[in-house]
Amino acid sequence: MSADAVSGVRAEDPIDFASLDALVRPRSVAVIGASDEPARIGGRPIAYMRERGFAGALWPVNPKRPTVQGLPAFASVAALPSAPDVAIIAVPAALAIDTLEELGSKGCRAVICFTAGFAEMDEAGAAAQEKLTAIARRHGIRLLGPNCLGVFNDAIQFYGTFTASFEKGWPIPGRIGIASQSGAYGTHMFAAALDRGLGTQVVITTGNEAEVALGDVLGWMAQAPEVDVICAYAEGIRESRRFLAALELARRNRKPIVMMKVGRSQLGGAAAQSHTASIAGDDGVTQAVLDEFGVVRARTTEEMLDIAYAATKRIYPARNTLGVLTVSGGAGVLISDAAEAAGVAMPPMPEEAQAKLRALVPFCAPRNPVDCTAQVTNDLSLITRFAESVAEDGGYTSILSFWSQTAAGRSVGPKLQEQMRAVRAKYPDRLWVMSMLAPEKIRDYEADGWICFEDPSRAVVAIEAMGRFGAAFAKPEAAAVPLPKVTLPETTPSEAVAKALLAEAGVPAVPEHAAPDTEAAVAAAEAIGYPVVLKILSPDILHKSEIGGVLLDVANADQVRQGFAILLDRAKHHAPAARIEGVLVAKQIKGAVEMALGVFRDPVFGPVAMVGLGGIFIEILKDVAFRRCPFDTAEAERMIRGLRGFPLLDGARGRPKADVAALARALSSLSAFAAAAGPRLAGVDVNPLLVLPAGQGCYAADAVIELAGEGH
Amino acid sequence: MSADAVSGVRAEDPIDFASLDALVRPRSVAVIGASDEPARIGGRPIAYMRERGFAGALWPVNPKRPTVQGLPAFASVAALPSAPDVAIIAVPAALAIDTLEELGSKGCRAVICFTAGFAEMDEAGAAAQEKLTAIARRHGIRLLGPNCLGVFNDAIQFYGTFTASFEKGWPIPGRIGIASQSGAYGTHMFAAALDRGLGTQVVITTGNEAEVALGDVLGWMAQAPEVDVICAYAEGIRESRRFLAALELARRNRKPIVMMKVGRSQLGGAAAQSHTASIAGDDGVTQAVLDEFGVVRARTTEEMLDIAYAATKRIYPARNTLGVLTVSGGAGVLISDAAEAAGVAMPPMPEEAQAKLRALVPFCAPRNPVDCTAQVTNDLSLITRFAESVAEDGGYTSILSFWSQTAAGRSVGPKLQEQMRAVRAKYPDRLWVMSMLAPEKIRDYEADGWICFEDPSRAVVAIEAMGRFGAAFAKPEAAAVPLPKVTLPETTPSEAVAKALLAEAGVPAVPEHAAPDTEAAVAAAEAIGYPVVLKILSPDILHKSEIGGVLLDVANADQVRQGFAILLDRAKHHAPAARIEGVLVAKQIKGAVEMALGVFRDPVFGPVAMVGLGGIFIEILKDVAFRRCPFDTAEAERMIRGLRGFPLLDGARGRPKADVAALARALSSLSAFAAAAGPRLAGVDVNPLLVLPAGQGCYAADAVIELAGEGH
Known part of the structure; x- marks a missing residue:
């Protein structure tokens, strides 16, 4: 090779x-x-x-x-x-x-x-x-x-x-x-x-x-x-x-x-x-x-x-489904629990196939798990018909067959093996797994091509893994993510510069204007439309809210004037040495879902992007997804959809669905920005990123870019 | 018996x-x-x-x-x-x-x-x-x-x-x-x-x-x-x-x-x-x-x-701690991971004991896991000294000893068994567990009183369970929870009646007054102090917010008057048949943590109480705790502390610590109320229950009591 x-x-x-x-x-x-x-x-x-x-x-x-x-x-x-x-x-x-x-x-x-x-x-x-x-x-x-x-x-x-x-x-x-x-x-x-x-x-x-x-x-x-x-x-x-x-x-x-x-x-x-x-x-x-x-x-x-x-069977189903054939209803339930916990799909048998099986064994449960009941041990030819139906009608890529001790039975055992051998041979592309309490039979079944587990729950975990391998092997080559041209500033950029850099790279910012003085702030607010948010503008103050440097719900020109004065006052008091460039006047966005995006530099794997729901989701529940940079929007969307809090973006609690597509674009763009920026980029925090309802986009409301070797 | x-x-x-x-x-x-x-x-x-x-x-x-x-x-x-x-x-x-x-x-x-x-x-x-x-x-x-x-x-x-x-x-x-x-x-x-x-x-x-x-x-x-x-x-x-x-x-x-x-x-x-x-x-x-x-x-x-x-060893440590003695550092890490996942405490060895072991084997890692390294196979007497130190100095109730294949070694095997037998016999009250790859030796060790697992992770899960049994066996008899005298109304009570009933039972409500007309509402608001919350008052409207029946931040007498009119208007529009009794004027509480308390009737186990953090925690993350009613405050506090979102009550994100004691009292009281109320009580919803900082109590801001056979 x-x-x-x-x-x-x-x-x-x-x-x-x-x-x-x-x-x-x-x-x-x-x-x-x-x-x-x-x-x-x-x-x-x-x-x-x-x-x-x-x-x-x-x-x-x-x-x-x-x-x-x-x-x-x-x-x-x-x-x-x-x-x-x-x-x-x-x-x-x-x-x-x-x-x-x-x-x-x-x-x-x-x-x-x-x-x-x-x-x-x-x-x-x-x-x-x-x-x-x-x-x-x-x-x-x-x-x-x-x-x-x-x-x-x-x-x-x-x-x-x-x-x-x-x-x-x-x-x-x-x-x-x-x-x-x-x-x-x-x-x-x-x-x-x-x-x-x-x-x-x-x-x-x-x-x-x-x-x-x-x-x-x-x-x-x-x-x-x-x-x-x-x-x-x-x-x-x-x-x-x-x-x-x-x-x-x-x-x-x-x-x-x-x-x-x-x-x-x-x-x-x-x-x-x-x-x-x-x-x-x-x-x-x-x-x-x-x-x-x-x-x-x-x-x-x-x-x-x-x-x-x-x-070792080298059967890796890309879209894995599990069909269960069991002689014990209880084991069927247990296997269903295990499949749900492991994340293996167990779709039901087609209706016609269920009817057919019910005609064979009146009290069977043919949905999936297919419980053929101990009845079949009286007429072993039924086993073949059940197993074939699970393979043929159900079309499952993986089939778990639970026989407990039946497989070890003196009379039933050999016939069961013979019939199961024939069915398996007819569908050799499936992952056939046997769960039975018959240690002495395992080598025989293995010789027939079966995978054998005594414990059905362990079988389910292994089956799930085969599907994950299959999905990864079948994954199409991701197209190369185009990287933007990034020129990092010499020193840690202000929020405004950070947002401009990111916006250029595809992470849009909330409409805003820097205002060096009071009347410029009023003009900006009038242009943007009330209510607005005012934030102190300084390259030396990275975490504004800690010094009370953010004012919300600023509703008219008078309040803009008051707010300007308040912010400068607070900045003077809490950060007397900071260079103050005025205030930032931004559109106040309501009804958005607050997300947090970030990038940090892993010492081994380089820039890694992170996405999570804002606030408590990240800090208390650690509900975040990571991925090496860069990656495309499809991958970004997978990360977002995998969050436990994803329902909040998906219309939970009567909210409109959020613009997940725009969020995924922003996340992918951030990953490309980080990959292009090189090792001088120590980290990026976009928090919050405000995601509006579908079709309305998302906007970074705050952003911090940290450069290597500079603290704050 | x-x-x-x-x-x-x-x-x-x-x-x-x-x-x-x-x-x-x-x-x-x-x-x-x-x-x-x-x-x-x-x-x-x-x-x-x-x-x-x-x-x-x-x-x-x-x-x-x-x-x-x-x-x-x-x-x-x-x-x-x-x-x-x-x-x-x-x-x-x-x-x-x-x-x-x-x-x-x-x-x-x-x-x-x-x-x-x-x-x-x-x-x-x-x-x-x-x-x-x-x-x-x-x-x-x-x-x-x-x-x-x-x-x-x-x-x-x-x-x-x-x-x-x-x-x-x-x-x-x-x-x-x-x-x-x-x-x-x-x-x-x-x-x-x-x-x-x-x-x-x-x-x-x-x-x-x-x-x-x-x-x-x-x-x-x-x-x-x-x-x-x-x-x-x-x-x-x-x-x-x-x-x-x-x-x-x-x-x-x-x-x-x-x-x-x-x-x-x-x-x-x-x-x-x-x-x-x-x-x-x-x-x-x-x-x-x-x-x-x-x-x-x-x-x-x-x-x-x-x-x-x-x-089957019948050793159930009430306060279980795990000491690990291993010849493989890698296995030690793996066991630590498994212990953390299972929730078994692995406190470190005392410093002096660590120093003592380091003196015996210079490159050992004596913290816990205690990695005695393969060195000990050259001088087997060291094994006894390590094992005794883990039992004596570490004082662990459970000791997991990992020997991989060493236990099967032709020369090492028998001596190892002999020494381990002696140490075990000296501390017979401990749960001694052996993890080794020596199937042929298992019966021998079991005869010596050992529990044997090939896979150390499975051993850890079993050890954790012994501690849980021990804790349950040692649990003191809970004092009987005194039940209040509860007389349920004939028909579904209004919010005010529901809250009064619950307050009597020990679930305090937000200070509030029912006001049949505008001026009574103003008087109530003045008495309570602004800002207040206004809510439509009707026995026929259970979920007020669905019809816009709640107004927040009502700041002065004029706003009370306007609000009164708005609420009556909305009620007329959305629920024309409802009996309107006026509005409820309540103190608006800020800075509280919103919890949800509830009771429902399980068909088998009767009334069951539930507690969770308000909003998304319950609805999306299902982060709730259940317990049969009634139960005491200690149990209520255990339920609360077990919530994944508990850090929100415990000072996360710079908040003050919430009044968990008051919350536990309210939850326990609710459970006693439900137990006393009998089967006519179909359910209770206290949502939100506003929990103030420690020492300041908690207040039900809304409550619904549902009676059997009545929908809404």
Whole structure:
């Protein structure tokens, strides 16, 4: 797979994810610090590869021994017959830097560094790690680690890892790949998958990420035939370019990513900080990025493996609907609850099909869930007719079949399996899921192509995830968002300048005029029409309401004159040093819904836009949506419609529907402005943005633009 | 256990839950419609009891055969040697009514009716079921079913059930009881528990609940030594008195109830309706009732069994704190996330203890989660010191120990187990939970007293539930809430009368006067002080704002006069038939937080009070709390503090803190009013209730009282 598959993300600068090939598919492996003891860190990779029959060359480096575990040893890196495809560094921290330099000089271009004692330890360690990075960059080495548990690729019996997990058993066939920042948790996932009979052919742990980061690993898996389904574990995303390109490549190549990103809680955030030098980042931003590419976030290891397991069927319905066939009405209700909680659509069966099923079994409940009742166990041919109707008439993309213990029945069991096998074979494009209490039957059904879960609620969660993957894979390429030309001022702009800049970029402002003196204010008010709002105008006063610098309901010329005086008085009192340019006279808009728009700069993902309903919705309920900038109006509208408070814009409480289209345009325009403005833009606050009824537009009533390096 | 143990719930009318003894612990069993075929419905109970050696008398009734499965058969109920402790009806629906009558005449006082074709089928079936109920009542028969799968009590080898689940295996020892409205789901739970090695000694399924309802079964289990932990499955609660008494008895006897109440979703509600004749009820009310008694609601079968499993240790910490000991930092973060999501407190270790642990293992993270790092596997004695410090210094009531695959390690495994066993034994009052990837070790650890979960997130959910049980068990008896004397008017009261009634009951109203004419209105306004609010006064206009019948900001005598005329005009126009009594002049209160209080009558649980923040919070976010009436101020305050929007009352956005104490008093008073008013009270709306800053009270600004049978 060539790197230009990701060119859509950043056409000018393609990323060659295949450059990790030597790390994961080496033909020759050197182990620096090789040990004769198979249980020691420097001994394990050699022991594993010898036991399993790695076909490539295996070169132990150990100055003190002529042989290591029966293999001829080399006294130094320099003594190696040639540059190995990959070298494993298993020497103490004090020697690791020199070893990497020697490997670079030898021509080695891929290194796995087990050695710990770098950035995870202290500042001296962090400085040492920077040296590793510099050496790797200079020589063009793809460096995994340091402080990592390594890699294995069971397809070629390459075990460049010192994990003890193989005590549990060797990997089994299966094309799940695990990419993990934590070695302990990555191998925990491997072992948990193994216990469940799931094969994880490739496991890569990134440790301190001095050079190779999670994004590189995800990108490699996104283009590698060894991997169909990717399980990822992250504590913090440290770089965005390769990470984003990897997510996009996986999406295009229809490889689902299930990710556990811990540190979701404040509690967890604290623990992550103490655990590694990770930047935990803002969880809301991470979530937005994962949503953007259809990465499904798992809440637990069990859920991660449930989803990965279901994904191995590679059936990802873009418009997922769930049909439920059950022998228990109670289970049907429970599954309906679970489907609603997960957000899976369960449309009813067509009326005619319901009538047909009712004719077959008078007391069945054929709507969906389709409860065929235990009746069918007396006449098993009915099962086929019910199942076919659910598939054919219902047309569901996913079908969950609940049989409790019936599937284990001595007489019913085998016939049931036979009939279900035939129906499944007739509709092989559907996601067929079996929920049953028959552990001894699971392998049989799996051999027939079924996904099996004992607990139907877990099945529903996995089914929902398949639909989310499908929707992301089917998402049309977003057209590039045209960026405006933005010239930021030298210093923090006044409200008026901020609004003018934004208005030019497509975020309209409330009609207003700056008035340097009283009579200019009156003239402006007369031109705009009463009532008006008066605001103090000063580049030094950013948050006017805090000093009483805003007057509402100013109804006539006299009140404008009074107001002008009041505002200047307050400004003098509260901010004596501020430069005062007069007042701003603005149209007072009533009956609008107050929204808040904003942009902030995420240290990893750059400018991120935010939208929420004004006031309490944001501050108390945190009811906001985030998205990386820039994005188009369709995406902006999705963000807006996803807000819990969206009904307020949609005609709730007898209000007219608000101009959501105009709001979406403003939000998208703001995102383009932020993307165009570059890193000097620290943040934008448009609060409130007043959204009028449909067709009447929306207007920024206040705006703040903050520049990098300037407080207020 | 005597019935007066539940007298606190309704002292005047104790419930004798032991009256179900004959149903669950019979010494003689008759099977009416007994079959010689062990696989038929009327054959299974006999086959099961014979195979397992039921010690009591077993009397098949079958007019066509001299023997049934080798036992002498009786030709009729009348021919039985005496009244059996329990009779099982397994005859067709057409014969069931007569059979029940014959059993009653014979003196039988406990009947299990397998027969289907009653209320679950159609209206004729419902009528037939009413006959069953009447016969049972007349004879004092405790009747289980009809349309139920029966009962089993493995303690005495009584299997009054036709479940096919025993194909999977016989019950194993263990004191979990299952109470289920659904037979299919009840036995599904039994089988799922069996697969997990959990013993469910008693299973009772209630089917159509013609006489014995879920409450009776829960109450029986709450006082029966056969059961320590109760798993319940409900589709709809049909009666409240016994149900509530059962929950209270279980709470007092420290028997945890885990309940799956399906029909949570709208989707699920529809399915529940089509499945049985259940009243799904309002899920919010059910949730409030379960919360009241500390019943933990499980979302999935897996979760139900996880919680029941943990509960079998019978350690229920009233103030639960979680200490986490982990060998993986990543897992520690993940567990912290899970704890925050579940709401389990994870306080940090004391500083000195942290210092002590840091001295033991320099790079450990000793805060909590306590990450002892893989270091400890090199010196296993460290494990004991870490674990003891977590228990002793941390003082946590629950300790989750995460060992991933380490516990399975050939060398580490046995030593780890030994050390952990010793530490656990030293602190036997703690809830010790092990999370590890070592399926083969689980039985060993369980034998040592550990609770074992592979997935740490599932462990956290179960740990949280133990704390909720403990808190409920430790909850002091709520003092009886004194009820006011309430005399409801004959017809729907006007706003003024409604507010006067409520004010008398302890829900203060905004200072206001009724004014029949203009000058009385002016006088009232002058007495109250400007600004005032004017409202149309009519018993026929309940929702004034809908006709423009409320004027705000009325600032002087002239405006009062104008306002009076405007309101009368609007009333004439919009409600020409309404009786107009003048206007209400009220103090206009500013700066208050608007709350909404209400009462409605739940068909099962009677009057239920509701509180929420006014406006959008209720209508869009459904941010409300419910509670059965009456309740005290402490409970009212808990409801208020649980609202998502509570920060608005608590000083958010620079507001002063609101008078939450006054609000709680008003809410509790409203609940007492509703409880005292009796079933003629259909509902109360106090909206808005204006809550002033702390110490300044709260005032109902509007109130509606609706009486049963009267619309508006």
